[in-house]
Amino acid sequence: MSGGVHIVTIDGPSGSGKGTVSRALADHLGWHLLDSGALYRLTALAAQLKRIPDADEAALASLAAGMNATLSYRGGVEQATLDGEDVSDALRSEHCGELASRVAAVPGVRHALLDRQRAFARPPGLVADGRDMGTVVFPSARVKLFLTASSEERALRRHKQLKQKGIDVSLRTLSEDIGQRDERDANRSLSPLRAADDARVIDSTRLSPEEVTARILPLLEAAGIGPNRA
Numbered sequence: 001m002s003g004g005v006h007i008v009t010i011d012g013p014s015g016s017g018k019g020t021v022s023r024a025l026a027d028h029l030g031w032h033l034l035d036s037g038a039l040y041r042l043t044a045l046a047a048q049l050k051r052i053p054d055a056d057e058a059a060l061a062s063l064a065a066g067m068n069a070t071l072s073y074r075g076g077v078e079q080a081t082l083d084g085e086d087v088s089d090a091l092r093s094e095h096c097g098e099l100a101s102r103v104a105a106v107p108g109v110r111h112a113l114l115d116r117q118r119a120f121a122r123p124p125g126l127v128a129d130g131r132d133m134g135t136v137v138f139p140s141a142r143v144k145l146f147l148t149a150s151s152e153e154r155a156l157r158r159h160k161q162l163k164q165k166g167i168d169v170s171l172r173t174l175s176e177d178i179g180q181r182d183e184r185d186a187n188r189s190l191s192p193l194r195a196a197d198d199a200r201v202i203d204s205t206r207l208s209p210e211e212v213t214a215r216i217l218p219l220l221e222a223a224g225i226g227p228n229r230a
Contacts, residue, residue, distance in 0.1 A: 006031075006125040006225060007140075009133035012147035013182055013193060014097070015154025020209040021147065022129035023073075025216065029127070029227050033073055034120040036130030036137070037100065038080060039113050041091045042069045044099035046082055054102050061108030064116075094162070094169060094177070101181045104131075107190040125225075131185055134196035143223050145216060146195035149205040154178055 008025065012018045019035060026033035043064045052059045070081045080088050090096060103109055110132075117137050120126055128137065134144035149157075155175040162169050185193035195201050200219060204212050220226065 005121045005123055006142050007121055007128060007138045008125070008143045008145070008220065008225065009128045009130075009138050009141045009196075009199075010145045010147060011129075011131055011133050011135070011193070011195065011199070013131075013149075013154065013185065014178055015157050016147040016149045017157070017204045017207075017209050017212055018129050018147045021204075021212050021216070022127050024209065024213045025220075026073075026127040028213075028217070029125060029220075029225070031125035031127055032120055032122055034117060034126060034128040034130070034133075035071070035078060036113075036117055036128065036133060038071050038078060038091060039064075039069075039116060040100040040104045040109070041096050042071070042080060042082060042087070043067065043109060043113070044103040045087060045090060045096055047103060048099060049082075054106070057106050057108040060103060060106050061112045064109045064112035094167070094174075098177060098181075101184055105184050105188040110136075110190050131193045132191040134199050135194065136191045139196070142225060143220060144196045144199035145219075146199040146201045147204050147212065148201065149203065151175065151178055151182065153205045 010018045010022050022033060022035070043060070046063055046067045046069070047060055050063065052063060068083050072079050078088060079086070080091050114137065120128065121138070130137070134141055134146070155171060155178050158174050158178070159169070159171045202212060202215060
C-alpha cells in the first residue's frame with residue numbers, strides 16, 4: 001500500500017499487453033488507473049514543441065516537473081491535454097512513442113515524474129501500468145505483476161493495432177523499433193526494465209488479454225483484493 005491505498009503494479013515491455021490488462025483490472029475493481037508511459041509521452045511531446053534536445057537533462061527535468069498537462073480516463077478512453085489542448089491522438093503515434101523512449105532514459109526526467117506518478121494513488125485503489133512501477137515508483141504495492149511476450153508477438157500486436165487505425169507501417173520496422181526500445185529500457189542507468197523480486201511473471205505470448213486477466217484475478221483474490229473490498 002501507499003499511504004493506506006491499495007496498489008497493483010503491472011510492468012513489462014512494449015506490446016506485452018499490460019495496458020489492456022491494466023484497464024480491464026481497473027474497470028473490474030473500480031479503481032484509478034495510471035498509464036505511466038503516457039506521462040513520458042507527454043514530456044516528450046512537450047519537449048519537441050519547445051525544441052528541447054535529448055542532451056539537455058536539466059531543461060527536460062524542469063519541463064517534466066512543471067508542464068501543464070493532464071491525464072484522465074473517461075469511458076475507458078485515455079484523454080490527455082498539454083497546455084490546455086487535447087493531445088490524446090498525438091500521444092499514441094509511433095513517433096511520440098519513440099521520442100518518449102529516449103526521454104525516459106534521462107535520469108532527471110525519471111526523478112521529476114516520480115511525484116506526478118505517486119499522486120495517482122488515491123482511494124479506493126490504483127492499478128499502475130509501466131516499466132518501473134513495482135521496482136521504483138510503488139515498491140510496497142500489494143500485488144506486483146510483470147507481463148512479457150516474445151518480441152515477434154509484440155511486433156505483430158502493434159502492427160495489427162496500427163493497421164486497425166489506418167496507419168501503414170512495416171512489420172520489419174516495428175520489430176526493429178521494439179528491439180531498440182527494449183535495449184534502451186533494459187540498459188538505462190536509472191530504473192532499468194526488470195521484474196521486481198516479488199513480482200509474478202506472466203508470459204502473454206499465447207494468451208489473449210482476457211486469458212491474462214483471468215489468471216490475475218485469483219492472485220488478487222488471494223491478496224484480499226476484489227471489487228467489494230477495494
